[in-house]
Amino acid sequence: MESASHDAPFTFSWLALKLLGRGLYSNPWSALSELVANGLDAGAQNVYVYVDARDKSKATIEVVDDGTGMSRADILNYVKVGFNKREHAMATGASNAGEVKGRKGIGKLAALFLSRHFYLQTKHKDDGSNWELDARDGKVSDEENPSLKATDDVPWTANEELWNQTATGTRLVMLDVDLTGYGPQSINALGSRLANQFLLPDNASPRILLSVRSSETETNYNYSPVKKNVAFGNLAEIAQYFTSNDVQPDELVGDPTVLNVPAKELPGGNYEHIQSRTTFPLDPPEDESWEEIAKFVDRSNQTYQGVKYSLTGWIGVHATIDNKGAKANDNRFIKNKYYNPAQLRVYVRGKLASDRLLSQLGITGTYANYIEGEISFDLLDDDSLPDIATSNRQDFDETDGRVTLLRALVRPIVGNLIQRRTALAKQISAAGKAEKERRDTSAKHQFSDQLRRDLDHHSDISKGIRDELHMTITGKVQGNVPVKQNFRVFISHARADKAFARFIDDLLRSRGVRAEEVFFTSRAGAVDLALDERALSTVIKENITDANTLIFYMTSRHFLDSQFCLFEGGAGWATRAVSEYLKLNMDFNSIPKFLTDGRSEQSVIGPDDNIELRPELHNYLVKGVLNPMIEHLNRGREIAGGVLIEPFELRTAPSAVEMSREGKTAKDYFDQSIVEHWDVLISTEIKTYLTEYLKQ
Structure with a gap:
């Protein structure tokens, strides 16, 4: 050959x-x-x-x-x-x-x-x-x-x-x-x-x-x-370990962040939680995988077939994976078809080797999909050991002992994070239960106080009978009878009187009243009613009957001419106790009979057919309109555990002689917020409004 x-x-x-x-x-x-x-x-x-x-x-x-x-x-x-x-x-x-x-x-x-x-x-x-x-x-x-x-x-x-x-x-x-x-x-x-x-x-x-x-x-x-979209501010619990040679994210160096976990049962809909950080265990707990690789691994010296190994990096569990709630904690949070934060990224020599480890751990449960982490395990590509990368170079042979070792090291860490997130969920549940009990107790207390005020309004009934009725009714509410906890103010007005209604609404908003706490059809820039496909009468009725609503009537000749105003007045009269409404009257002759209950009245138009912020009108606005509204809304906030609204201060002007001596007028002693809103929203409209109003 x-x-x-x-x-x-x-x-x-x-x-x-x-x-x-x-x-x-x-x-x-x-x-x-x-x-x-x-x-x-x-x-x-x-x-x-x-x-x-x-x-x-x-x-x-x-x-x-x-x-x-x-x-x-x-x-x-x-x-x-x-x-x-x-x-x-x-x-x-x-x-x-x-x-x-x-x-x-x-x-x-x-x-x-x-x-x-x-x-x-x-x-x-x-x-x-x-x-x-x-x-x-x-x-x-x-x-x-x-x-x-x-x-x-x-x-x-x-x-x-x-x-x-x-x-x-x-x-x-x-x-x-x-x-x-x-x-x-x-x-x-x-x-x-x-x-x-x-x-x-x-x-x-x-x-x-x-x-x-x-x-x-x-x-x-x-x-x-390029930047990673890791929402560290949304991680409730973090386990980590870094050496001086590792790249440690800046967010894991400073103080732990304070974040919110969605909890609709609690005030504000969130549970405040301080991020917890722990260290990877040096000797991880027993895992089912250790037995498979016992002959290769020296756990005390941390070697695999004589080669030193080390697991570094971080693993965390998210507080929430709902986009809206998570973004509120950290705007970097993204979850869509192109990016899923629920993954454990494994790096070797600083380069991604696999992002599928989480699915390979065999851990199930609600919070398994809340796990995210970045860990380094250079043993997977050590020069002295065989190559274990799969044919597509984007993962590893899952049967290799080094991958089994990685799972044995990581699984207890992930399991512990899930346990801690589960414990946090139980804390939130307990807090929600306690909050519900507190709200129910507060709501029943508010109901009892309101009932007492309503009964006291009926002076024709003896005090003994009123006390007995109060005890009987409140006793029935002590069981599982639900009490309305959504407190609201309803401003009933004719469109021609919207300047006065806006004046009241803006004053309340300046004190921190939320838009949803006031039902008001003429709020500048509001489009909710225009976009609501239901009939206005249905919307009005729901706002009167479905919440614990205090109705405020802006009565006038326009009010009497409006079918919606009369509907609102009738619905309020039919569904609420007679003492649960407030009024501001443009003139005495325009007060509907069903809203006249014998008490003294205050009118906006004065004896001289003019409209001005007189001392008696200012004090009536404070004592008879604004502060009762705030007191009503605060009852709801007390139930909900919210921040209470600051009432307006009732001011008393000195005598005319003293004011003349000091070169001041009564307006100088009024609540300046009321004066400012009056000057901007009312004074500029008075001449045109009175001309049309007095023609009728």
């Missing part, structure tokens, strides 16, 4: 490289992260990613870094599939050899996955060069070996100036990248996805900067650093 005269080396055809690329990456963003990692491994302080997606079927993606660049020898290594970059770095004594993320020599296939036609430019301290790979249809067959070709004809892009200013580094320009199927939200979410691929320091180098152009109208090419 004739012996071979020379070797027969393996070669990679274009078809083989295409198949490898398709198997390695599931989407463009995963491939892009590999190219960013190459820049970081080259010692770059800045890696720029530019996406021009104006035509998504033929997008352009550029990656520019300011690393060391590649010499001619480095280019020859670059085209070698399987070149061990980490081993080479250690052999050449590179300063960042221990931080190099890649060791398989296949990350360069990411460019081939994204584009069949790309340019590579590099600047090295010794030289610089430009290269092109064109494997488009008709340019190279599947059997041919693709190759980089030196070129001086690199197409112009928006990053030309950026590249010209870069002393050393590498630039990849990938043309005709297919991004069809990736909508605007997916492309806009690229920043957080890129940020999640790496553990980088906050507000320091190295940085990844991104610029996306998705429409013709966008002309701004400014780059912004």
Whole structure:
């Protein structure tokens, strides 16, 4: 047999490289992260990613870094599939050899996955060069070996100036990248996805900067650093452990935050909670996985097959995963089809190795989906141990002992966080139950007081009978009979009298009364009633009958002419006790008979047919209108545990002689808030209003 005269080396055809690329990456963003990692491994302080997606079927993606660049020898290594970059770095004594993320020599296939036609430019301290790979249809067959070709004809892009200013580094320009199927939200979410691929320091180098152009109208090419969307302010409980060499988020260095957990049973709808932080256990509790790997692991020395291991990072449980509630705690919270915070991201040498660990722990329950974390476990890619990455390079072989060890370390931490979140839920439930009991007691107390006032209004009934009725009725309420706890003021007025109604409403609002505490159809800028499809009469009736409502009637000739005002008066008379209403009368002759109960009356129009803020009108507004409204609303706030409203102060002016002596008028002694609102809302309308009113 004739012996071979020379070797027969393996070669990679274009078809083989295409198949490898398709198997390695599931989407463009995963491939892009590999190219960013190459820049970081080259010692770059800045890696720029530019996406021009104006035509998504033929997008352009550029990656520019300011690393060391590649010499001619480095280019020859670059085209070698399987070149061990980490081993080479250690052999050449590179300063960042221990931080190099890649060791398989296949990350360069990411460019081939994204584009069949790309340019590579590099600047090295010794030289610089430009290269092109064109494997488009008709340019190279599947059997041919693709190759980089030196070129001086690199197409112009928006990053030309950026590249010209870069002393050393590498630039990849990938043309005709297919991004069809990736909508605007997916492309806009690229920043957080890129940020999640790496553990980088906050507000320091190295940085990844991104610029996306998705429409013709966008002309701004400014780059912004990518940022993670970790809502640390929404994490109720956190377990963490960092060494001096680890990247620790700034939010975990300062004092724990105070956050709110949604609790509709409590005042304000939230339960205030101080974020709790603990440390990863040095010797984790027993787990079912320890037995499987007992022969490989020395727990006391923390070694796996003689190799030291360490779990660092943080894991937390969210207070809530409802977008609205979580964003109230931390506006960075995002949960949608493009981003799910419920994941444990596992990093190796600062690069994301897997985001599927949470689903692999086998933990179920309500709060399993509230877990988020970022942990480092470099044992998974230790140089002295076999490679356990799956064929797509985006996860690990779940059956390997190192992954089993990781689960044994993490599962107790996650389980403890879930237990603590469950305990917090029980605390909130107990607080809600206690609050309900307090509200019920307070509501029944308020009911008892209101009933006493109503009965005392009936002077024709003897005190003994009134006391007996009070005792009998309140005794029946002590059981499970619900008492209305929603206290409200209803301003009943004709539209022609809206200036006076707005005056009352604005004064109440200036004291901190909420809009929902006052039903008022003429509030400036309000559209709720206009958008309500129900009949106005239905809305009015519900606001009178469904809440503990104090009705205020602004009576006038206009009131008598309005069918809605008469409806409101009739509904109030039929459904409320006779003492539970307030009035302000424009004149004595316009008071409806069913609203006259024999008590003294106050009119807005004075004896001289004029309207002015007289002392008796001012004091009536305070004592007979505003403060009774505030007192009523405060009863509801006491039940709800809310902040009480400050009443208006009743002022007494000195004699006319004393005021003359001091050069003052009665208005100088009035509540200045009432004076200010009167001057703005009433005085400017008086002349026109009186002219029309007195014609009738």
